[in-house]
Amino acid sequence: MPVVDQQQNYKLLSLTESDGKTVMKFQRSIGSCDENDLPITNLPMKLIYAYGQNDNITYHSTRRGRKELNLLKYMPRVNPPNSSFFDITMVNFTVPAKQTHYHCKIMRAPTFDRKQHIYRIEPVITNFDLVHHLLLYRCPLTVTEPFEAECFTGVDRECMETVALWGVGGGAFEFPEVAGLPIGGNVGDFFYRLEVHYNNLNKSADRVDNTGLRFYYTSELRQHDAAVLMTGLAVAPGYAIPPKAKSFLTYGLCDTAYIPKVLETPHDLQVFSVMLHTHLAGRKVRVGHFRGGKQIDFLAVDENYDFEYQEVTNLGKTKTVKLGDKLLVECTYNTENRSTLTWGGLSTSDEMCLAFLFYYPAMNLSSCISLPNAATLISEMGANDTANWVNMMFMKTWNDMSINQYQQTLKRIDQLVVVTNSNNNGSHNKGTLPDLKVIPSAPCMSGCATKSLALLSLLLCLAVQWASL
Template sequence: MGSLLISPLLMLALSLVAGAQEDPLFPFSEYLDHGRDVRLRWGFDKATDIITFELTVNTSGWVSLGFSPNGGMAGSDIVIGGVGPQGTYFTDRYAEGNELPSVDKEQNYKLLSLTEVNGQTVMKFQRPIAACDPQDFSVTGIPIKLIYAYGIDDDISYHGSQRGTKEINLLNYMPRSTPSDSKYFDLTMTNYTIPDVRTTYYCKIMPAPFFDRKYHIYRIEPIVEHLDMVHHMVLYHCPPSVTNPHEEVCFHSAEINQCLQVTAAWGVGGGAFEFPEVAGVPIGGDGRVQMYRLEMHYNNPSKLKGRVDNSGLRFFYTSELRQHDAAVLQTGLAVSPGYAIPPNASMYHTYGLCDTSLMRQIGPEPAHDLHVFASILHTHLAGRKVRVGHFRDGQQIDFLTFNENYDFEYQQILNLGETKMIKQGDQVLVECTYNTQDRNTITWGGLETTDEMCMVFLLYYPALDISLCHSFPSPDDLVQELGMTNQK
């Protein structure tokens, strides 16, 4: 057990453009009925084990929302509320069957507000994510059948046809937009023969289609031909100085290394990702063909021969511009052999720091606050946990995101559950925890799958002209921590 000390030598690199904000408590929204009379908005914070809801129903009567094991009333955890002649009422209930649910012995729902205006009732409330008693329903990372019902007045009785059910994954929600002019383009490898070596990083610089005006990318999908070999993909936007399409092994040429602005990333086990309705990645409108570098990490431990790959990413875009431009900020530890993890360690920590107070020193415009809505956490095989602490004025105020059971084979984009604001001057500290009990030599930071990484991609808006904010370890502290007599 140990910790890797760092000096906050911050590396910053240039990136994108601008915007303002949504309600951070309720980043997700769904209509529960076809007539759009019942709308549910929600957000959650796993660090505090709280999920917050706003139920809006076009009625002046009682309203209810339930969590059902099968879509019916029996066994459902239900909350009922409204605004009556005597004021507001609100109760946590449990349904034994198709009858008025009984009041739960333990009231584990907290009312935040309840209003009735112009024939519309709005009920805001919180509850724990995990069940608190046998009559509560735990919210998990799988789809849940939500039931709703409401009345025309405050007499809580049979709802008639004013009820329904809808299955939603509350903790892993993925919106699905269908803009009227939606189109897509692909950026992929072209008949690339994967080498018969364990690790290959291959880069391809290519143009996106030309757009005569600005569009927003609102959905990104992976195209993966060889799931057993494609470990991850990162797409970087290139500066105007890069104009020639070509491909080569990564990290060797100056031109390849100019493309540093992360636009999209995918890791093994991940799926499609759709941006919140207030934000999209901008493309076009600057009068030039935009160039991108697709970085492919192929992991071929069996050294198989003859695999030809056309994997890459698909981008759905629309002319219906959203309120903000979105971007990606890469933070954590810089990828280099400058940090190490000792062998036979059951729980070893490394730390990467992003100090946002340094951003204002390099940007062409004053840096603004970041509204973070999703993340991708990334280590290699020894990684067991990743936590991203949020600090302000020297005190930790939150976890931006975390995964206490990190799985190398399942690296998906994680919605944060609520939009979290990083103010200028805040610090973001990435902690990675490793287990090397199956190793008898030092594990160095590096590109091989058997090397290690500690990085986090934060998806946020409005976009800044900054894409990297990470740190290097202090060499002296590293040597001392590992008990080495010299750096060789």
């Protein structure tokens, strides 16, 4: 049983049961000044819950769940007038009997005479045990024909502007009332690429899948067109995470000063939501925000990253990223249970370090990512060429000292920073990684110490369909 907190800072307001639903309403100070309580901040937080089959308090077994919310500014579900939806999915696709498979399908979206705004995106998942994540990309106008095959084997590689995404454990995503994803009208007659990552651990055969996304749209246009920018560490085998590491850090740099090199009319980004993404070894993800050479904020933080729970989360307030600012995506990995190198790559057993930023007003921008300069890394580690470096990495004795030395080398050397627009025109530049620090929190003030600190009321609603006895 959980240990009872000696200092109770929660006050029960009501508790009701009706029609198979239990509704509990309680309140707690935003800052309780209790070392055993987490402060409620403007960053998304994970809520966990568990329930039993009756009023006896016993072990809940599998009757439990979790939800990531921004408690200070929850994004409510809306139903605007003149709305409808369409689906973009796979159609009767037979999943190959192999552990990792990326399947891509290029198709047209429904056409509209005038522009519409997408205001909500929901996953349509046929096989939850097989689908790891999926993305929808907008293709450049040079892509004019449908296509379906294993990803990265053909024209699908040209479609790289992220429009929507879903990760395992995630749910529906709601856009703020001031912005929506544009489709139809003057947006253009684009093709779209649906990419589904199947993680078939048991290598099951003859599994048919119709997974995809459902898009709710309205003709009542919002103030801004929204878009998605991929930032972080380039997904490539050019970096490796050593085994036996308790806490190994990698970094991806986005320097927005290079955006004008690929866009004629760039502007600041108003970031309102983010999705953080690593694979099985990931433990933490932080996105540092730098301006004028100094860290001014964390754009997003997840100190308890869970591979089984990946969701687009509302930041709670819109954060302005000015042209010239730098964003540093830091990922922390644990490979203590691994005996060989973990490479950057597509497989679930490989690793990624990405942050997808939802922002407005939209720009024709695809990605802003980086990778350690391979030539510098090879030279710094005393290798002659790539093959010699790879062999050195495999033969190296990895312990705390060698792991730390390698990590410091990756952090110190110059980075290749790549900014790409919607037409796949890229700007390649060199950059250095800034130091990411923890910004001190304000002094704690309990709810009883000041009237200006209002009590936060939380409504936790658990819908439980009781099994008939």
